Amino acid sequence: MAIEIKVKIAGQRSSRRLKVASGTTIAELLKRIGQNRETVVVRLNGRIVAEEECLKRGDLLEILPVVTGG
Numbered sequence: 001m002a003i004e005i006k007v008k009i010a011g012q013r014s015s016r017r018l019k020v021a022s023g024t025t026i027a028e029l030l031k032r033i034g035q036n037r038e039t040v041v042v043r044l045n046g047r048i049v050a051e052e053e054c055l056k057r058g059d060l061l062e063i064l065p066v067v068t069g070g
Contacts, residue, residue, distance in 0.1 A: 003057040007033070010064045020055060027051035029061070039066055 001022045007029075008015035020029060026042050030051065037051055043062040044053060055061070 003055065005029075005055050005057070005059045005061055008060065008062045009035075010062065015060075024055050025051060026053050026055065026061065029055065030063075035063055040064060041066055 002019045003022050003024075004017055004019050006015050006017055018029075018033075020032075026044065026049065027037060030037050030040070030042070041048060041064045042051065043049070043064065044055075045060055
């Protein structure tokens with residue numbers, strides 16, 4: 001069964017709606033959309049979560065790049 005979620009990537013003006021299979025993890029979604037898990041932090045419905053979290057219908061996923069430097 002497919003569910004619809006909203007994905008917002010920091011730095012992009014708009015968000016997009018995606019359909020994913022029920023039970024899809026954040027890690028699986030990141031791989032699907034070409035985002036490296038090692039270089040981003042994910043906020044799900046306003047809170048930072050681990051990539052093992054499963055997505056649910058209507059979720060808002062925000063992808064934020066990790067900024068490093070010295």
